[in-house]
Amino acid sequence: MSGGPVSLEKTPPENLPEGSAPDPAGPVHARRFWSGRRLPAVLVAAVVLGLVGVFVYDVAAVRAGRPAMHWRRGLAHELATRSLGDPWVITGAVVAVLAGVWLIALALTPGLRGVLPMRRDEPGVRAGLDRRAAALVLRDRAMEVPGVQSVRADVGRRRIRVRAQSHFRDLDDVRRDVGAALAESVRELGLARQPRLSVHVSRPAKK
Amino acid sequence: MLRTVNRVLVGLAGVVLVVLGAAVLVGSLDLQRRWGFSLSSAWPFDGPHGVLLSAADRRRYRGRAWWWPVVIAVLAVAVLLALWWLLAQLRRRRLGEVVVDTGDGEAAVVRGRALEEALAAESGALEGVDHARVTLGGRRTAPQARFGLTLAPHAAPASALHRLRAEVLSRAMVSTGLDSLPVEVRLRAVRHRAERVE
Numbered sequence: 001m002s003g004g005p006v007s008l009e010k011t012p013p014e015n016l017p018e019g020s021a022p023d024p025a026g027p028v029h030a031r032r033f034w035s036g037r038r039l040p041a042v043l044v045a046a047v048v049l050g051l052v053g054v055f056v057y058d059v060a061a062v063r064a065g066r067p068a069m070h071w072r073r074g075l076a077h078e079l080a081t082r083s084l085g086d087p088w089v090i091t092g093a094v095v096a097v098l099a100g101v102w103l104i105a106l107a108l109t110p111g112l113r114g115v116l117p118m119r120r121d122e123p124g125v126r127a128g129l130d131r132r133a134a135a136l137v138l139r140d141r142a143m144e145v146p147g148v149q150s151v152r153a154d155v156g157r158r159r160i161r162v163r164a165q166s167h168f169r170d171l172d173d174v175r176r177d178v179g180a181a182l183a184e185s186v187r188e189l190g191l192a193r194q195p196r197l198s199v200h201v202s203r204p205a206k207k
Numbered sequence: 208m209l210r211t212v213n214r215v216l217v218g219l220a221g222v223v224l225v226v227l228g229a230a231v232l233v234g235s236l237d238l239q240r241r242w243g244f245s246l247s248s249a250w251p252f253d254g255p256h257g258v259l260l261s262a263a264d265r266r267r268y269r270g271r272a273w274w275w276p277v278v279i280a281v282l283a284v285a286v287l288l289a290l291w292w293l294l295a296q297l298r299r300r301r302l303g304e305v306v307v308d309t310g311d312g313e314a315a316v317v318r319g320r321a322l323e324e325a326l327a328a329e330s331g332a333l334e335g336v337d338h339a340r341v342t343l344g345g346r347r348t349a350p351q352a353r354f355g356l357t358l359a360p361h362a363a364p365a366s367a368l369h370r371l372r373a374e375v376l377s378r379a380m381v382s383t384g385l386d387s388l389p390v391e392v393r394l395r396a397v398r399h400r401a402e403r404v405e
Contacts, residue, residue, distance in 0.1 A: 034210065041213040042296045044220045049289035056282035063275055080262045084235040085255030093235060096228030103221030107214045115393065118364070122372055124389045129364050133396030140361050143401050151401060190365030 030120050030192030033128050035111030040103065113157065117192045127190075131155045134189050138162060141185040147174045149204060159196040160186065165204040175201040209295055216292065231259070302343035305350050308384035317383065319343045319350075329375045330354060335362030336371075337397050350385070354392040360399045368392060 062068050082089055115128040138153040142162060147169035154161045162182060166174040179199045186197055232238070234252025239245055251257075251264070268274040302319040309315050323341045330339035337359040345351035358367055371392065380388050 036210045037213045037217055038296050040217050042293060044217055045289050045293040045296070048220070049286060049293060052282050052285045052289065056279060056286055059275070059279055059282065063279070076260075076262070076265060079260040080258055080265065082258060083255060084231065084252055084257050084259070085237075086235075089231065089259065090235045093228040093231040096224045097232070100221040100224030100226075100228060103217050103224065105221075107218030107221060118368065118392075118394075121369075124387055125368075125372055125376070125392065126390070127368050127392035127394065129394045130396065133358055133364065133394055136360075136396045136399070137358075137362070137364065139401055185363075188363040188365050190368060 030117040030126075032110040032117060033112045033115045033126075037106060037111065040106050044103070116155075116157070116189075116195075118190045119192045129189060129191065131157075134160075134191075137189065138182055138185055141181050142178050145174065145177045145181055148178065148201075156195065158193075159198065161198050161200075163200045163202070166201050167204055171201055171203070175199065209300075212292070213296075300344060302345060302347060302350055304347055305343065305383060306348050310384065316347075322350075322379075322383070323352075326352065326354075326375060326379060329378070330356060330371055333367065333370050333374065335359055335367040345389070349387075351389045351391070354390060356392060356394050358394055358396045360397065364394050368394070 058069050058072055084090075112128075114131050116131060116134060118127040118129055120126065132155075135153040135155045138155070138160065139151045139162075142148055142151040142153070142164055145164075147166045148164050149167040150165045152163045160182075162178070164174070164178055178201055179197075182197055182199060186194060231252055233246075234257055235255055237255050239253070246253075252259070304319050305317045305322055307315045307317050323343055326341040327339045330336055330341070333339075335358060337357045339357070340355040342353045343350050344353065354371070356367065356371065358364060376388060376390060380386075
């Protein structure tokens, strides 16, 4: 998923609900929301602070004439005697590489996968909709269709999957109504990139 | 700014970990011999029988007069930087006040907190919005606002956003005399049970 220019996949809606913003004809620029990466920063800073702080304290203490702390002599001994082929050394190196790759990935990716960018209809306003909020909106809309007993809506970044159970009316009718209602509802979400919608309607399992 | 610093430093830490780990693994798994490449003889980890840091290497510079002061200085700088970085995450940057153009050549100052509360109250009263939180950032002459809107059940996100722009933001720009007020909006929803509206 790149945050580049995205064009609407569907044709502009014919009947916009009242109060909805005008649909721009051209491609809509909506960049992803980028996380501030505060938690990883706090963790890395705290680890660096702790490790380096203990070292600088002990080095200074030794310079001031006090004996080195027990762990430091132990560490120097381990570093000088444990061979590189030792399983612990290999494990440590592998863990370091994996943690490093993870940190690099955190630094380069936008994060905030739970926020869907909305259309930028007006300069100066950037909006994002939580995927969970989008799912609630769609579920509520599907529940309004006659014959629908329960609904599960999963909103992904690129597709929306709605599963409904219908306890009366013809299944095909319910399917058609739910599909039409949700297509309208997806447009009302105002997303920059309209996800694909798939609707499944079935009878509830017999008790 | 801090966002960039966070990403650069986190990435840097990742690169350091990957390089160190990979360097040790080259020695541990004897990759130089197995994969048939060779590194310079100064390479510290040259085979599974080497060690991470031999006593001779550790003591190499110990006799020099500059060694311990340099070690302590470098470590101390690292501690201070890490401390600054950590504290910067915990501090919430908020705009204290906003300069308002009164229209007659004078300028007035509005407390940031007061403007935040006014914006939050107005957006919270919008149709389709359950409640709102607003934080101001940016500079006092060019503020920016972050809105957290919690949608009421059965609200359409696009129209709630449109009402925010049409009613709250335009009025706020008129009353503060700002030419532009860049805004970031996050829309959430209150969790509620699925029920039919009759």
